[in-house]
């Protein structure tokens with residue numbers, strides 16, 4: 001169910017019936033020359049909608065605000081001041097919670113969001129919220145991993161690559177310009193190796209200055225349908241597990257009970 005397509009009474013019923021909202025997070029950024037700026041946002045939202053058809057949940061509208069400072073050197077990137085971005089994400093989750101959802105699944109459609117969303121999940125221990133956050137980490141079974149690998153030809157992946165281009169071809173064929181796929185694959189340039197082991201904001205750009213990583217020449221809609229089916233399977237199982245989970249909310253209650261105890265002891269002194 002898509003939040004924006006429901007009437008108010010139907011929405012209230014969906015909150016009661018499912019208790020789970022999926023926030024699919026993408027960004028607006030360059031995807032080489034052949035994929036649209038909103039690739040991550042479009043694909044993540046689509047994946048959420050397909051999985052929510054199998055295991056009912058409410059899907060938040062398409063969301064394009066995330067960490068993508070490394071694309072500020074290209075047209076069409078949308079970036080927000082770091083503190084505003086955190087406040088925005090927290091505010092959106094609080095609104096989802098205020099509408100009655102007790103569980104929020106964060107579905108990340110963009111690798112550059114990994115650290116941000118991990119931190120956001122950790123922020124749930126700053127104060128006791130009326131909802132629990134479940135960040136979906138791609139958790140394919142070995143069988144799904146094998147099927148994923150078998151569907152592909154290229155060993156190079158990362159960004160606007162064979163898999164991402166294929167999935168986009170499957171869902172949004174009119175938005176992909178296969179004739180604009182670069183003639184050569186994009187391998188990491190390793191331009192930031194002088195301090196081995198260092199992670200820097202410029203690290204990804206150092207490897208992939210054209211926002212292309214991999215080889216999209218062998219992408220196809222048929223491959224994309226296979227990959228998307230695996231992703232839908234994995235996310236559907238995750239929604240089921242989240243719905244039935246009682247452990248994380250109970251642990252949060254236990255944790256914040258102890259936080260209150262600490263505060264209480266402090267006040268007595």
Ligand SMILES: [Zn+2]
Pocket residue numbers: 031039040109110159160164
């Ligand atoms: Zn992408």
